[in-house]
Amino acid sequence: MTLLYILGIVFFIVVMVRIMNVINLSEELSGETPDEQIARETPINAMGLLIFLGIGLILFFVTIKAYMPYMLPEAASVHGKQTDFLLDVNFIIIIAVFVLTQIALFWFVWKYKYRKGEKAYYYPHNNTIEVIWTVAPTIVLAGLLITGLKSWNEITDNQRKDGMNVQIYSKQFNFVTRYSGKDNTLGQSYFMNISDDNPLGVKKEAAAMDDKIANELHLVVNKPVMLHMNSQDVIHSMYLPHFRTQMNAVPGMTTTFYFVPTITTSEMRRKLNNPKFDYVLLCNKICGVSHYLMNMKVVVESPAEFKVWLAGQKNVFAADSTLASGSATTQPLTIN
Numbered sequence: 001m002t003l004l005y006i007l008g009i010v011f012f013i014v015v016m017v018r019i020m021n022v023i024n025l026s027e028e029l030s031g032e033t034p035d036e037q038i039a040r041e042t043p044i045n046a047m048g049l050l051i052f053l054g055i056g057l058i059l060f061f062v063t064i065k066a067y068m069p070y071m072l073p074e075a076a077s078v079h080g081k082q083t084d085f086l087l088d089v090n091f092i093i094i095i096a097v098f099v100l101t102q103i104a105l106f107w108f109v110w111k112y113k114y115r116k117g118e119k120a121y122y123y124p125h126n127n128t129i130e131v132i133w134t135v136a137p138t139i140v141l142a143g144l145l146i147t148g149l150k151s152w153n154e155i156t157d158n159q160r161k162d163g164m165n166v167q168i169y170s171k172q173f174n175f176v177t178r179y180s181g182k183d184n185t186l187g188q189s190y191f192m193n194i195s196d197d198n199p200l201g202v203k204k205e206a207a208a209m210d211d212k213i214a215n216e217l218h219l220v221v222n223k224p225v226m227l228h229m230n231s232q233d234v235i236h237s238m239y240l241p242h243f244r245t246q247m248n249a250v251p252g253m254t255t256t257f258y259f260v261p262t263i264t265t266s267e268m269r270r271k272l273n274n275p276k277f278d279y280v281l282l283c284n285k286i287c288g289v290s291h292y293l294m295n296m297k298v299v300v301e302s303p304a305e306f307k308v309w310l311a312g313q314k315n316v317f318a319a320d321s322t323l324a325s326g327s328a329t330t331q332p333l334t335i336n
């Protein structure tokens with residue numbers, strides 16, 4: 001089959017070359033001067049370019065419309081609305097500039113095409129125009145950069161302490177979540193503690209006694225959450241597309257991301273008219289052969305539903321009266 005394609009392409013090229021030769025020969029025989037030939041062909045080429053512009057622009061907008069249904073639904077987090085707005089502003093500016101410059105480009109070709117007896121006007125420089133097309137993009141780009149940086153600083157401000165602390169632990173090739181329980185403090189963990197009973201290597205200390213582990217990420221609607229991300233082996237990336245959130249999980253360190261989910265799973269199902277919809281956490285770094293399998297179901301629910309669900313999850317350690325009654329430590333979670 002491949003050979004047939006190659007032969008087809010070779011024959012096509014040969015035929016095209018022969019046709020070009022025939023056209024050249026017939027032009028020589030017609031006795032037309034090169035000037036006459038240019039005068040005859042220029043309007044055809046200019047019109048061809050205008051048609052090219054029209055078809056190109058139509059295809060451009062048809063493609064946008066065709067792929068719109070594959071876009072993510074509305075952002076289900078507070079900061080997601082902000083980043084979506086910035087992205088929309090960027091797209092509007094980019095599309096407007098693209099369409100206007102393409103129309104100008106092809107219109108100039110049409111408007112100033114060759115005409116017999118007309119000479120091009122020599123116009124090398126204009127300071128006013130130079131100033132306009134330097135200053136205008138500078139102002140627009142500076143505006144985009146400043147608003148983007150402002151949002152970025154707000155979104156990644158990790159000084160906030162009001163979030164529910166949840167750990168997402170990643171390894172080849174799945175995620176495990178750990179909830180900090182009543183004290184909202186995750187017990188520390190250390191890789192040397194990893195065993196079959198203790199897959200996250202959590203230290204047996206007071207803060208860890210009420211920690212629970214699960215295979216789903218459950219969040220409470222409108223309640224801030226601070227994700228603490230760790231990796232056991234290679235770099236993974238926690239991608240929560242519906243919340244417009246992504247952060248790498250790097251072995252040997254803890255990365256964090258703070259956000260507020262705003263739409264429950266059931267509300268989103270209603271909005272999308274899809275009773276099977278689920279939020280999802282995906283690994284977004286090619287982390288090995290089974291990378292494509294690395295995902296986790298995410299549920300956003302009411303505080304009451306969350307309480308019931310959490311109560312049904314396993315403790316990291318079986319209740320230990322001596323430790324549980326001790327003073328809770330508030331040391332930060334570290335994994336080395």
Ligand SMILES: [Cu+2]
Pocket residue numbers: 170235236237283284285286287291294
């Ligand atoms: Cu991964």
